[in-house]
Amino acid sequence: MKLQRSAATLLLGFLVVSLIPSSMARFVVEKNSLRVTSPDSIKGTHDSAIGNFGIPQYGGSMAGVVVYPKDNKKGCKVFDEFGISFKAKPGALPTFVVLDRGDCFFALKVWNAQNAGASAVLVADDIEEPLITMDSPEEDGSSAKYIENITIPSALIEKRFGEALKKAFSAGEMVNVNLDWREAVPHPDDRVEYELWTNSNDECGVKCDMLMEFVKDFKGAAQILEKGGYTQFTPHYITWYCPQAFTLSKQCKSQCINHGRYCAPDPEQDFSTGYEGKDVVLENLRQLCVFRVANETKKPWVWWDYVTDFQIRCPMKEKKYNKDCADAVIKSLGVDIKKIEKCMGDANADSENPVLKEEQDAQVGKGTRGDVTILPTLVVNNRQYRGKLDKGAVLKAICAGFEETTEPAVCLSSDVETNECLDNNGGCWQDKAANLTACKDTFRGRVCECPLVDGVQFKGDGYTTCEASGPGRCKINxxxxxxxxxxxxxxxxxxxxxxxxxxxxxxxxxxxxxxxxxIDECREKKACQCPECSCKNTWGSYDCSCSGDLLYIRDHDTCISKSASQTKSAWAAVWVILIGLAMAAGGAYLVYKYRLRSYMDSEIRAIMAQYMPLDSQAEIPNHVDERA
Structure with a gap:
């Protein structure tokens, strides 16, 4: 029940494997923030240790009211026996149940509270010590079912803080708290780097079955994220080494390769029958090399195909967990077998294997990440995930690692996010007639933001008002x-x-x-004013008609005949007018020519008269005779 009480504890096997001395071990407790908002006497922010089961709400937060039961304070029994229910009434805040530590598994306490209607569980420590991680017990037939079905978050809180919460509740105070996981996973940029520390063994009981099921379920989402460039995934496999004094023992020879350097527990815990630990180490190594070779061809997601296909085609239960079956899977995926064999190296050599040595080095914690000591372990942006390996829960944790507003569409799938806009439109503005809303669902919660529709930007506060603005507004409602x-x-x-x-x-x-x-254009005398016209009003317009055989011309508000004879007469009149105009023009031209000629004749006569007398004028002397 109390994991990591002693740093010297060394747990081997599938659950926990340690490669480093206890004096150097560094198990990091992953925490989330717990903020008390009332009463004022205990208001403040505290750390809480995320439980390693259930579904923490990574990337989000949850507000609730604290309840401390009068009976069954440790939660080790079913609350129905005491007539206790934690189910919140409609419209009320969710119930966060505080339980005392001790007497039974952490997971059983949370399971009993969940069945009684609790939305979250806070386990108060019973001694003054640094926070520890509440882990699930090794599943047996009785515990496997309830551990798998825990869906609410839980956390361990320090003894002193727990006593303050219980004291305030017992005094009749309403204790409101807010659990916040938004910073439990860093989100520095628009790509998430995550690792899965796993194992190829499928004969270790409930944990193995759960892990295999998760890999199969998560494959699709993982490949979408990887192919889209949203994530960088790396698989890892834990191995342990055999002390040098025992490398020649039967146990080390059956569980290790490379002369005791890389070992795995015997799958059946029986050294005389079935598969051996070294078979698991070799398949782990093969799966690592499949990833490396696939990564070289820019297709790292092929690892998911290989692992799931291997689980289906080569299970230990059917005695197919071997190299021949593995090679058949590799061949079907088009991966180069020779490159994989070269990557794996010689398992019998008395030397280090570069791939497995790198894995042992990676197991040691670096930076903010602690040592990997629990299998399976998921690491997201260098923080160890706590909670059950469930597709929706893990996807939520990975999506929490994206920088805000950069989450891919898969993060809004039903596996991860419940659409808050479906409940009362998220409290945002909406226009039901035009089917428009300012509510935008994001991974971290809804935002009220006026929409952009068909190129038209709505403006407003997003909560009470949004109005279309700018060109194109007429297209929107x-x-x-x-x-x-x-x-x-x-x-x-x-x-x-x-x-x-x-x-x-x-x-x-x-x-x-x-x-x-x-507008009734007929009544208001705005149309059909010609004597032969009759007017009929229509919605938004009017119709005019003419009496007899006349045709209405709307542009001129007049009637003209549409019969053939009258049309010919009209054309005859037109021709008469045109001929008359032509004759008038010709007469004017002749007059003009006559007057022009007369004018020119008179001008010529005047010029000639200056130089010679005309027949009608007497000769005029123009000099004197000088003779005597």
């Missing part, structure tokens, strides 16, 4: 202007000629926003 349809005709008061405004269209009158009424 007719710009909030009046519009109506009747008899196959549709009219809108929205106009968008540089300045969007609501103005009733021609044929209507009104404010253009709430109403536009049809």
């Amino acid at each position: 007719n710009g909030d202007c009046w519009h109506a349809s009747r008899d196959g005709h549709t009219f809108s008061a929205c106009s968008d000629n540089g300045e969007v405004k609501c103005q009733c269209p021609p044929g209507f009158k009104g404010d253009g926003v709430k109403s536009c009424e049809d």
